[in-house]
Amino acid sequence: MQGLPPDIWQPVRLTVELAAITTLILLLLGTPIAWWLARSKVWWKEAVATLVAMPLVLPPTVLGFYLLVVLGPNGPGGAIAGLWGARTLAFTFEGLVIGSVVYSMPFVVQPIRNAFAAIGDRPLEVAATLRASPARAFWTVAVPLARPGFLTGAVLGFAHTVGEFGVVLMIGGNIPGSTKVLSVAIYDYVETSQWREANILAAGMVVFAFAVILSMTLIEKRVARGGA
């Protein structure tokens, strides 16, 4: 790899780190939301579902703009940053994680919700008649049966975070090692006419996207077989 700038891998590392942390948080946060959306009978749950799904439709710049307001020095993000003496969460890695969580939420919640809904009441009723508390039924029946949904959600959440650009540009900027992720780095290389570097990263993304879609298809196939 002669002649490559030494810092070309830094955005890759940063992106993987961001996507991994975001996916982890999304699984922890998205699972109870998905469970509630799948099981609750309150009439306003679809309003909550709509809020979760908003990033699907909103332009990333709009989302990024509001995130900037919230994370900035005059928003709650600024107040939180004040706890450790910083002025703002915008243009930080932490801010980027928060933004990514919001942005990728629907891609994680939707598949898990669908998987929970597909289980139906019966397996949980069976578990209850076998003396399983609701918590035990959740962990030993609902989660294992919804596993394909978790896999799909994790893959989509990860991939979608890797691919985000607009939101990052709005709230993260382009700080090497902190907020300069892959998609921004490609943009940056093109801006400075480093086509070879841009090409390497872009080609890597193409391979990554291919792998993601292929693995999704294989997961779905497995689910179809398992359900037979």
Next chain:
Amino acid sequence: MTGAAPKTIEAAFRGMLGGFRLDAAFTVPALGVTALFGPSGCGKTTILRCIAGLQRLADGFCAVDGDVWQDRTSFRRPHERAIGYVFQEASLFPHLSVRGNLLYGAPRDPRVAGAGTIAFDEVLDLLGLEQLLDRSPHNLSGGERQRVAVGRALLSQPKLLLMDEPLSALDRLTKDEILPFLERLHERLALPVIYVTHDTTELERLADHLILLQAGAVAAAGPLNRLQSDPALPLATARDAAVSFDATAESYDPTYGILTMRIEGGRLLIPASDLAAGERRRIRIAASDVSLTLEPPKASSILNILPARILSRTPTGQNEVIVVLTLTADGAGPRLLARITRRSWEQLKLAEGMPVFAQVKGVSLARK
């Protein structure tokens, strides 16, 4: 009542359920199999779900062995009730093996597994599950799945087993394959069972006690034989009316292959294979297999001729009557039904209270 009160299951549920009114109350002995019997849509399954706590009616009461599970102020959730529940479809957990399914509800605390519990090996033996343990539910037949579901419910060590038409999703052959397992269960375990069904065969072979439901209300309740022979109820006047008895094997004549079985108020000779003395079996006598004579015939090919007394007669259709007979002098014992023609009734000058001889052409014995 003197001495300790007998253990009972008390249930009373009242309420509207999607345009359907349920108002059913009953108390049955916490012993043997109680069938909830009635046409589909009469509320059988709803009552069972209410007993399990899977469905909650505000105006409900349920107590088992004096242990209150639900009343106006309290409600135990399903996992807090000592029930086993067998659904219409086996509903095995697809992500667990047969062994995993069987042990899902088994208490993990070894102290619970003391006396009076249902042992794992016993369940395997009762239901013939040894060969299936490491299989996945995907690779089981419908009958095998339902047997696993029954075993799984038993191993959760219930005080009451609830079965919701466990055979109705199976074809005739598979039903015949499973019924003997359920009969064995009935004989070997002292576990009270509430069994929902609309199938008279299952009723005749399994039930001890019967609750007849009609449009969400209890139409009649009592011991099976009593309700089968009550001419005011649809069972006795049905085309395939029959009565069931619990019989005990007494002796066997290997020369002719004839088994002698004792029922309350008489003895029956049944062509059958050998059965150890003292073994109990359910037998069924169809009303159409019983005819009446005034004198005991001197020579007859009919094996069973029982002295009886006419309790009542009810016309069915134009030219037939259903006669209810008692086999004991005081009339307290089990009843027998005979379907005869109106012509015979009049020509023999039969009347209520009259002693007669019941000729039983056929007795069917539940087989293992």
